[in-house]
Amino acid sequence: MADDFDWANSADIAKAVGSGKTSASSVTEAALARIAKLNPTLNAFTTVTAARARAQAKKIDAADKSKLTLAGVPFAVKNLFDIAGVTTVAGSKINRAHPPAKKDSPLIARLEAAGAVLVGALNMGEYAYDFTGENVHDGPSRNPHDITRMSGGSSGGSGTAVGGGLVPLALGSDTNGSIRVPSSLCGIFGLKPTYGRMTRANSFPFVASLDHLGPFARSVRDLALSYDAMQGFDADDAACVDRPVELATPLLERGLDGLRIATAGGYFKKGASPEALSALDTVAKALNARNDIEIPEAARARAAAYIITTTEGAALHLERLRKQGNDFDPAVRDRLIAGAMVPSTLVVKAQNFRRWYRERMLELFKDCDAILAPATPTTAPKLGQVNFVLDGVELPVRANMGVYTQPISFIGLPVVAVPVPLKPLPIGVQIICAPWREDIALRIAYALEQMGVCVAPQPKF
């Protein structure tokens, strides 16, 4: 019976567990078996919490499941989320000396309250300063569609685990694109909510004014179910906004009527590979999104996000750079050291620009409800590939895979990344909405999924 659920979505698992067709324990055992079988190849997991998972599954099996929207759904989290009893390594060697976390991230607690079963922690780029999914300490998380290629980062293990079928649901973080980039390269759906929507308490930070947390899944309904389960104010995160829970799942089937959808032109088409442009065109045609709009000064927005990231990141890690420089991934360390040396005047200018840019973007949303843009400029590069060519210029992969995601998260807009199952490798498209309108992005993603335009392709192992 459990084998039937190997590639099942969270919603189907919850329904089957809720109806008694299968048990949470059976689904959990199957997930643990899949992880044991596939993880040596894919390297998505850094910790498997088998005993905890079995205990939670048993609890779910004994519970009244009528209100558990994620009953028995196995999930895993990027290893920067606190898991009680597990050290939060955040992809680093340095944090391995930290004591185990005393309590779970509230997002884990909220998913478990909805019946989900945590099965482990996932590989990631060191301290989340990464777009590749490579990690010098743990090895790379591998792309499930071609294990010689990158998963994308920094939530690489999250992309690999969901895209590879190890779990139907995972959590990650997105500072500049770290949910949307792995979603694109691994061919799955990812949601980066509005800045301030999801509590980040009990997770290891990177750039406080840009950090977001969110889910990865193989269906839009799963994104919505998990997002709905995780919403809610939390005073333990200074940036978390106190606003009512706004459920998205009940709105998924409203369709596209009345929605004005445009495609980002200019910067967002310059440098994109033929695959990225093809995916964007496919999605735009399916949505009848005929108008191109220009997001003003997007290149400068990306530059400003880059500056804020490198300087805030450097400030966060300054003491570790002073004392443990040789324990960092050299690629991360050298970027952070350079970040510490950026003149403060440039940082203030970046923050000035940020407000200006936000005002312009909000004006755009007076005339449209969603904007489409590529999620990544290319499909998954080869593992170890240092540079790629964008718009005729050779650039480092690690810093530039997020050129289309950075100008969006810079001002905290909600985005759903949807997968277009091109052959041989998938690639994603961003559905970008106004602040707090995750429901619209999810509704459009759901329509695309129903049309068969955006689906998570199942890899062959």
Add this chain to the structure above:
Amino acid sequence: MGAPPLDDFITAAAAVLDLPLEPAWLPAVRANLEVSLKLGNMVAEFPLPDAAEPAPIFKA
């Protein structure tokens, strides 16, 4: 051929910040700082009025 001009700044900044900097790290630090300065200057040259407020924490 002398050292690239940025190297003197990096060496001095490392000392001021009390950041150990092994010679082998310098080329990568320089390459990263060059990119940051280029991008930072690109932002800074954008004309904004004196009254433009910064947005240290974005509120949607």
